[in-house]
Amino acid sequence: MTEAIKIKVTDLSFSYRDRPILKNVNVDFAENSITALTGPSGVGKSTFLMTLNRLWENLPDADMTGTVEIKLQGRFRNVYAPTMSVTELRKMVAMVFQAPNPLPMSIRKNIAFPLKLAGEGNREFMAHKVEHALRMANLWDEVKGRLNDDARTLSGGQQQRLCIARALVLEPEVLLLDEPTSSLDQTSIAVIEELLLGLKDRLTILLVSHYLEQVSRISDTIVTFDDNTIIS
Amino acid sequence: MKKIGELVAERTFLLSALASSSITVAILAFMVFMGLPLMKQAGFYQLLVKPWAPYQGSFGIYPMIVGTGCISFLSLVVAFPLSLGCSFLIATIAPKPVSKGLRRLIELMTGIPTVIYGFVGIFLLVPYIRELFRSGSGLCVLTAALVLGIMITPTMTLFFCDSFDRIPRSYLTAAEALGASRTQKLLYVILPCAKKGMLNGVILALGRAVGDTLVALMLAGNSVRVPGSVLEPARTLTAHIALVIAADYESPEFRSIFACGVVLYLFTMMVTFLVRYLSFAEGRRD
Amino acid sequence: MKTRILENFTVVFAWLAGLVLLSGVSLLLGYLFFKGHASLNLSLIFGDTPPLQALLLKQRVFEGLFPAVAGTFVLVVLSIAWAIPFGIATGIYLAEYAGPRVKRVLDALFDVLSGMPSIVIGLFGFSFAVFLHKHYSDRIGPCLLISSIALSFLVLPYIIRTTQAALEGIPLNIRLTALALGATRLQNIFLVLIPRSVSGIMSGIILAIGRCAEDTAVIMLTGAVASAGLPRSLFSQYEALPFFIYYISSQYADSEELMQGYGASIVLLFLCALLFVTAYGIRKGLSHFVFYRP
Numbered sequence: 001m002t003e004a005i006k007i008k009v010t011d012l013s014f015s016y017r018d019r020p021i022l023k024n025v026n027v028d029f030a031e032n033s034i035t036a037l038t039g040p041s042g043v044g045k046s047t048f049l050m051t052l053n054r055l056w057e058n059l060p061d062a063d064m065t066g067t068v069e070i071k072l073q074g075r076f077r078n079v080y081a082p083t084m085s086v087t088e089l090r091k092m093v094a095m096v097f098q099a100p101n102p103l104p105m106s107i108r109k110n111i112a113f114p115l116k117l118a119g120e121g122n123r124e125f126m127a128h129k130v131e132h133a134l135r136m137a138n139l140w141d142e143v144k145g146r147l148n149d150d151a152r153t154l155s156g157g158q159q160q161r162l163c164i165a166r167a168l169v170l171e172p173e174v175l176l177l178d179e180p181t182s183s184l185d186q187t188s189i190a191v192i193e194e195l196l197l198g199l200k201d202r203l204t205i206l207l208v209s210h211y212l213e214q215v216s217r218i219s220d221t222i223v224t225f226d227d228n229t230i231i232s
Numbered sequence: 233m234k235k236i237g238e239l240v241a242e243r244t245f246l247l248s249a250l251a252s253s254s255i256t257v258a259i260l261a262f263m264v265f266m267g268l269p270l271m272k273q274a275g276f277y278q279l280l281v282k283p284w285a286p287y288q289g290s291f292g293i294y295p296m297i298v299g300t301g302c303i304s305f306l307s308l309v310v311a312f313p314l315s316l317g318c319s320f321l322i323a324t325i326a327p328k329p330v331s332k333g334l335r336r337l338i339e340l341m342t343g344i345p346t347v348i349y350g351f352v353g354i355f356l357l358v359p360y361i362r363e364l365f366r367s368g369s370g371l372c373v374l375t376a377a378l379v380l381g382i383m384i385t386p387t388m389t390l391f392f393c394d395s396f397d398r399i400p401r402s403y404l405t406a407a408e409a410l411g412a413s414r415t416q417k418l419l420y421v422i423l424p425c426a427k428k429g430m431l432n433g434v435i436l437a438l439g440r441a442v443g444d445t446l447v448a449l450m451l452a453g454n455s456v457r458v459p460g461s462v463l464e465p466a467r468t469l470t471a472h473i474a475l476v477i478a479a480d481y482e483s484p485e486f487r488s489i490f491a492c493g494v495v496l497y498l499f500t501m502m503v504t505f506l507v508r509y510l511s512f513a514e515g516r517r518d
Numbered sequence: 519m520k521t522r523i524l525e526n527f528t529v530v531f532a533w534l535a536g537l538v539l540l541s542g543v544s545l546l547l548g549y550l551f552f553k554g555h556a557s558l559n560l561s562l563i564f565g566d567t568p569p570l571q572a573l574l575l576k577q578r579v580f581e582g583l584f585p586a587v588a589g590t591f592v593l594v595v596l597s598i599a600w601a602i603p604f605g606i607a608t609g610i611y612l613a614e615y616a617g618p619r620v621k622r623v624l625d626a627l628f629d630v631l632s633g634m635p636s637i638v639i640g641l642f643g644f645s646f647a648v649f650l651h652k653h654y655s656d657r658i659g660p661c662l663l664i665s666s667i668a669l670s671f672l673v674l675p676y677i678i679r680t681t682q683a684a685l686e687g688i689p690l691n692i693r694l695t696a697l698a699l700g701a702t703r704l705q706n707i708f709l710v711l712i713p714r715s716v717s718g719i720m721s722g723i724i725l726a727i728g729r730c731a732e733d734t735a736v737i738m739l740t741g742a743v744a745s746a747g748l749p750r751s752l753f754s755q756y757e758a759l760p761f762f763i764y765y766i767s768s769q770y771a772d773s774e775e776l777m778q779g780y781g782a783s784i785v786l787l788f789l790c791a792l793l794f795v796t797a798y799g800i801r802k803g804l805s806h807f808v809f810y811r812p
Contacts, residue, residue, distance in 0.1 A: 094698070095698040097695075104713075118700065170700065237704065245611035253631075255671050266645050313531075314538060343790050344787065344790065345787065345790055348787055350764070351763050352550055356545070382539070415525045415528055439633050474738060477739055497634070500630060500638075504630045505626070
């Protein structure tokens with residue numbers, strides 16, 4: 001393959017409550033592509049995603065060894081280096097979860113939330129960003145009239161696109177998705193798949209999925225997990 | 233800049249946790265420190281087994297320990313069957329709306345101020361007991377235990393209900409699927425599973441009964457002799473503290489209330505650790 | 519056949535127990551209202567003084583409960599004011615920062631504190647006041663300040679526990695949401711976790727208020743007296759409703775004073791019931807208010 005490498009994972013092992021979840025994982029991911037992570041449940045695919053943005057550090061009794069390097073702002077950086085700020089990392093490596101998790105606030109506030117976390121105070125700029133992110137997530141036309149409604153009043157598919165928009169608002173370089181469509185109906189799934197394909201030229205997408213059809217429809221590369229490591 | 237904020241916040245939280253938890257230690261330290269002169273002079277163990285006879289120079293708190301024991305134990309005898317029955321009603325026996333209402337009501341009862349139990353006890357129950365048994369003033373162990381028993385029943389009932397609620401739903405479904413009636417489900421599934429949790433409830437209620445001041449102070453008569461029967465007056469450790477507090481700060485009488493304080497403290501600690509141990513054992517079994 | 523009898527007996531026993539408890543409590547309340555309802559009017563609180571004058575502190579109330587009500591009010595406000603910052607901060611520490619070993623030790627200490635008889639805490643407050651009196655200043659004795667601090671020790675575990683439980687009850691996926699968006703630990707706590715826990719924390723605070731309002735053992739040792747008028751300063755003695763009720767029950771001079779005791783009991787009962795109902799009501803749905811500032 002000719003594409004540039006975006007993420008390099010070396011000798012990654014992970015254990016939870018002294019039980020090994022991942023053993024000696026070595027894998028690279030290409031820039032501006034969609035990589036699907038598949039395999040039976042319970043082999044550590046979701047955990048693997050969390051090692052890329054260090055979110056596992058919030059789980060109790062978890063332990064990890066190995067290195068993860070991601071090309072951020074043009075140069076490779078070890079995400080576990082002491083100089084790496086966790087919050088900065090998570091702003092550049094965004095994540096969307098299996099179940100849509102809108103916060104109990106309005107649609108507008110949900111999308112603006114990461115900006116607020118980053119200390120942004122300019123209202124006009126935030127409004128612009130919110131619209132931009134919602135457009136990227138193909139949600140703008142559906143919600144533009146009711147941005148002040150509670151985000152939890154949206155349908156499941158809309159909620160998940162809201163979460164994707166929220167993840168996109170800080171313009172991350174990598175987007176991690178953990179079975180983002182598993183709780184949705186067919187129509188919503190199709191909308192989200194199309195959305196992901198459209199995002200590919202802006203960022204690098206890693207997608208955990210159980211649906212082989214989905215995997216073959218949208219992914220450029222497939223990585224299969226089994227027995228706590230990668231087999232292909 | 234942000235990092236510093238995080239650190240300051242974490243330190244603030246840590247400091248307030250340390251400050252709050254040091255209260256527990258400080259209370260014991262203070263009790264021991266204040267009571268030490270008397271305990272040294274008379275011996276802590278001697279204080280526990282000697283009678284209270286200030287004119288003979290004996291400041292033992294034995295009668296108060298016996299008084300506390302009698303009143304608390306009797307109040308448990310009153311409260312246990314009542315709580316058991318009420319928790320049965322709430323758990324399965326009463327129809328849904330009744331059980332819900334009853335639970336709310338019992339929750340509300342835990343909020344009735346102690347002093348009101350004592351106040352009504354004096355004017356309602358005391359004359360009645362005096363008439364009924366035609367002995368003494370009506371201020372006695374029995375009166376205090378009856379009122380205290382009614383007072384701790386709501387707490388105990390709620391503890392029982394909580395331990396019923398913790399039983400896995402699947403056990404109940406299994407029993408229902410086998411055709412168990414509501415009473416059968418209660419007797420053969422819920423009760424055996426909840427035994428340990430209920431023991432916790434009884435111990436915690438005992439802790440409340442021992443720690444209560446006002447009911448005993450107002451209703452038990454406060455005599456410093458060891459009660460010979462339930463119709464005789466008695467004084468509890470808590471009431472003793474409240475009654476002697478006005479004495480001269482340096483006197484042995486005053487010092488003796490810190491011995492009561494230490495005994496109550498140690499008892500509280502025992503109750504707490506017993507309950508913690510039991511819930512830990514229960515948690516591990518699941 | 520034998521089991522049948524047991525089952526039937528259980529049913530009868532349960533209904534009987536429920537009946538006894540209910541009749542016991544309704545007897546208690548019924549007696550109180552039957553005897554005391556006649557005293558329920560404005561002069562119970564304000565005596566012969568015009569209410570407005572009393573509330574504006576222009577005239578002193580001699581015959582009524584006003585000083586006791588005001589004393590209880592000030593006492594509750596002070597105690598809660600001491601307990602809230604420490605309680606919430608400690609709850610946050612336990613739920614979000616403490617390691618398992620530290621947590622076990624602190625949990626045990628707070629369990630002991632929450633089971634502590636209030637008279638022991640009162641005794642602690644009293645001896646602390648005596649200690650200060652001897653070593654620092656003659657002016658310090660049992661007073662409003664000492665009472666409120668001792669009471670705050672009494673209710674601290676309530677606030678710590680409800681804060682901790684509310685925070686720990688938040689599911690992992692919500693915990694991770696903001697973190698995945700780049701929130702710092704502190705931002706996550708204050709922007710996501712605390713707002714979601716507000717109703718739990720509030721109900722803890724209200725229960726603590728109820729406990730402060732009804733407790734008698736602590737205040738009778740730390741500065742409550744039968745007649746002091748309105749509380750004048752932090753270092754003065756004061757009157758309080760529950761202490762007044764206790765005092766009347768043993769020292770009443772005539773039937774008029776006794777009637778006041780009944781009246782005070784009803785007032786205190788209503789106050790506590792109100793706080794209790796509020797605490798239960800608030801547990802649902804209060805968290806919405808926090809996010810919906812327009």
